[in-house]
Amino acid sequence: MIPLFKVFMPESVIEPLKITLLSGYIGQGPKVDEFEKMLGEWIGNPLVLTLNSCTSALQLALRLANVGYGDEVLTTAMTCMATNVPILAMGAKPKWVDINPYTGNIDSGDIKRKISPKTKAIMVVHWGGYPCDLDEINAIAKQYGIPVIEDAAHAFGAIYRGKKIGNHSDFICFSFQAIKHITTVDGGALVCKREEDYKRGKLLRWYGIDREGARKDMRCEEDVKEFGYKFHMNDVTATIGLEQMKYIDKILETYRFNAKYYDEHLYNIPGIEPLRYKKDSLSAYWLYTILVDNKPEFMEKMNAVGIQVSSVHARNDKHSLFKDIQIELPMVTEFWRRMVSIPVGWWVTEEDRERIVKEVRKNVAK
Numbered sequence: 001m002i003p004l005f006k007v008f009m010p011e012s013v014i015e016p017l018k019i020t021l022l023s024g025y026i027g028q029g030p031k032v033d034e035f036e037k038m039l040g041e042w043i044g045n046p047l048v049l050t051l052n053s054c055t056s057a058l059q060l061a062l063r064l065a066n067v068g069y070g071d072e073v074l075t076t077a078m079t080c081m082a083t084n085v086p087i088l089a090m091g092a093k094p095k096w097v098d099i100n101p102y103t104g105n106i107d108s109g110d111i112k113r114k115i116s117p118k119t120k121a122i123m124v125v126h127w128g129g130y131p132c133d134l135d136e137i138n139a140i141a142k143q144y145g146i147p148v149i150e151d152a153a154h155a156f157g158a159i160y161r162g163k164k165i166g167n168h169s170d171f172i173c174f175s176f177q178a179i180k181h182i183t184t185v186d187g188g189a190l191v192c193k194r195e196e197d198y199k200r201g202k203l204l205r206w207y208g209i210d211r212e213g214a215r216k217d218m219r220c221e222e223d224v225k226e227f228g229y230k231f232h233m234n235d236v237t238a239t240i241g242l243e244q245m246k247y248i249d250k251i252l253e254t255y256r257f258n259a260k261y262y263d264e265h266l267y268n269i270p271g272i273e274p275l276r277y278k279k280d281s282l283s284a285y286w287l288y289t290i291l292v293d294n295k296p297e298f299m300e301k302m303n304a305v306g307i308q309v310s311s312v313h314a315r316n317d318k319h320s321l322f323k324d325i326q327i328e329l330p331m332v333t334e335f336w337r338r339m340v341s342i343p344v345g346w347w348v349t350e351e352d353r354e355r356i357v358k359e360v361r362k363n364v365a366k
Contacts, residue, residue, distance in 0.1 A: 122141055315329075
C-alpha cells in the first residue's frame with residue numbers, strides 16, 4: 001500500500017531528545033524558546049506562540065479576537081472538525097460560507113454576503129496547503145472591522161504573493177500533529193500580526209500567569225488579571241520540532257516535486273480534473289486533491305490496488321451537532337461530490353508516482 005499519510009521522524013532526533021529527557025527540565029523552557037525563535041525566523045514573523053495543538057491555537061485566536069457567547073464566526077464547512085469545534089467552545093456559532101469548487105477554499109464573495117452585525121471573526125482554511133484569496137478577504141475584514149483567523153494546518157510553508165503564510169492576517173494557526181509536514185508528535189503554533197495580541201496570548205496559553213515577571217516566591221504567581229488555558233508546548237516536543245526543522249525545506253520540495261509531476265501527467269483526461277491554482281501562490285501540497293466524476297467507484301478501485309486515497313475531511317455542516325444551522329452550500333456540495341486526495345508526500349518515490357498516475361488514468365470514468 002502506498003499510504004496517503006506517513007509520519008516523518010528522522011533518527012537524528014534521538015540524541016537531542018535524550019539530552020532533553022535527562023536534563024531535568026521537560027516543561028515549557030529553553031527549548032520552547034529556541035523553537036519559537038527558529039519558527040519566527042523561518043516564517044518571517046517573530047510573534048510566534050507554540051502550543052499543544054493547532055486546535056488550541058484556533059481557540060486562543062478566537063479568544064484574542066474577543067469572540068464570545070452569541071457571536072457568529074464566518075467559516076467553511078469543508079475542513080477538519082478541529083476548525084469549527086473551537087467556535088462552539090467559545091459559545092459562538094459557525095456561519096457557513098460557500099467555497100470555490102475548483103480550489104476547496106472559502107469564497108471571498110460569499111464572505112461579504114454573509115457578514116452581519118453578529119459577525120465577530122472570519123475563519124479561513126487553506127485547503128490542501130493552497131492559500132485562500134487573503135488580500136481580498138483581509139480587505140473585506142478591514143472594511144467591517146473584523147479580524148481574520150487563518151487555519152493553516154495544511155499550509156506550513158505555503159507562499160501567498162511572495163510571502164510565507166504567517167504574515168498576512170491577524171492570526172495564523174499551524175499544526176505539528178503527527179502526519180503534518182513536520183511533527184512535534186502533537187503540537188501547534190499561533191502567529192500574531194500585532195504585538196499586543198502576542199503578549200496577551202503568551203499569558204493566556206498558561207492560565208493567564210506571567211511566567212517572566214519578577215516573583216517573591218519562585219513557585220507562586222503574582223496577580224492574574226485574566227483567566228487562560230493550559231495550551232503551552234513543552235521542551236520535549238519542542239526538541240523534536242527543532243530537529244524536524246532541519247529537514248523542512250527538503251520535505252516541502254518533495255511534496256511540490258510530486259505535485260508538479262501530477263499536474264503534468266493528470267491533465268486533459270476525461271473524468272478527472274486537478275484543482276485550479278493561480279500562479280501568484282505556491283501550495284504546501286499537504287494534500288493533492290483531484291476532482292473525479294466517479295468518486296465512490298474510483299476510491300474503491302484505487303484502495304483495492306494498494307494506493308490509499310481519501311476525502312480526508314467530511315463536510316462539517318452535515319454532522320448532527322450542526323443540524324440547527326444547516327443551509328444550502330451548493331459549491332461545497334459540488335466539491336464534495338468529486339474531491340479525492342492521492343498520495344503526494346515525502347515518502348512517494350518516482351516509481352510510486354508513475355504507478356499512481358497509471359492507476360488514476362485506468363480507474364477514472366471514461
